[in-house]
Amino acid sequence: MNVRQLLALLQTYPPEASVLLEGDAGYSPLGGLSLQANEGGLPDEVILHPDMTPD
Template identity: 65%
Template sequence: MTVQQLIQALSQLPPGASVLLEGDAGYSPLGAVDLIHNGTGLPDEVLLQPDMTPD
């Protein structure tokens, strides 16, 4: 999925909805979005990171 596809998919959802990431241990709220620059001819990548603050 590209950033453009992600933005299009998210634009169809309620703006107040929480974004959760599914993982092995269940669901985590989205905590950060990082851009990883690839200088090797590969496209840049976006990393979605879970919120790691304790409950």
């Protein structure tokens, strides 16, 4: 999935819905994202980071 596809899909959901990341320990809210710029013909990557705030 690329950013264009992700944005198109997210636009079909309610704008107030929370974004969660699924992992081995359950679900975590999305805390942020970063861009990993690549070289050598590799595509750049967007990395999603969970919210690490204690419950």
